[in-house]
Amino acid sequence: MTASNVQNASTKPVAAQLSEATLARFAREVAKYPADQKSSAVMACLSIVQQEQGWVSGEAEVAIGDYLGMAPIAVREVTTFYNMYNQRPVGKFKLNVCTNLPCQLRDGQRALEHVLKKLGVEDGGTTPDGLFTVAKCECLGACADAPVMLVNDRQMLSYMSDDRLDALVETLKAQAK
Numbered sequence: 814m815t816a817s818n819v820q821n822a823s824t825k826p827v828a829a830q831l832s833e834a835t836l837a838r839f840a841r842e843v844a845k846y847p848a849d850q851k852s853s854a855v856m857a858c859l860s861i862v863q864q865e866q867g868w869v870s871g872e873a874e875v876a877i878g879d880y881l882g883m884a885p886i887a888v889r890e891v892t893t894f895y896n897m898y899n900q901r902p903v904g905k906f907k908l909n910v911c912t913n914l915p916c917q918l919r920d921g922q923r924a925l926e927h928v929l930k931k932l933g934v935e936d937g938g939t940t941p942d943g944l945f946t947v948a949k950c951e952c953l954g955a956c957a958d959a960p961v962m963l964v965n966d967r968q969m970l971s972y973m974s975d976d977r978l979d980a981l982v983e984t985l986k987a988q989a990k
């Protein structure tokens with residue numbers, strides 16, 4: 814099955830064109846589940862699209878829904894429930910700082926504000942050069958290591974003092990060159 818453009822109703826978003834390589838990755842995820850439970854692969858498919866495109870557009874949600882036999886709204890419910898899915902384009906480096914209560918008690922909010930100030934952005938904002946998006950996030954499951962943060966949804970960093978935050982930003986800037 815391939816994802817094709819869908820334009821049969823003026824109110825329905827058009828499905829994104831997905832490459833054969835992307836569809837092959839989808840197929841590998843779907844194969845992990847019984848044939849009548851393809852929708853179980855929705856989170857994996859969303860992650861694949863985000864890895865390849867940097868974010869999950871409404872058009873990509875429609876394409877995933879088409880592929881998995883799900884209504885677009887059902888895909889959207891998953892995208893909006895988990896804050897790891899980017900609902901709009903983000904910077905090359907997405908920095909999420911935990912500000913849930915246990916981290917709040919150990920400088921989580923201060924760490925967030927330090928990064929925001931250093932990069933000159935508001936919570937959820939992206940630097941003009943497109944390098945960094947900074948946002949608070951929910952508990953990352955490492956409360957004892959606060960302040961805790963996540964880089965690009967993959968790398969978790971602990972004990973993020975101002976000095977360590979500054980060093981991280983400089984390291985990522987250097988990586989981007």
Ligand code: FES
Nearest residue numbers: 911916952953956
């Ligand atoms: S509250 Fe921040 S990691 Fe749990």
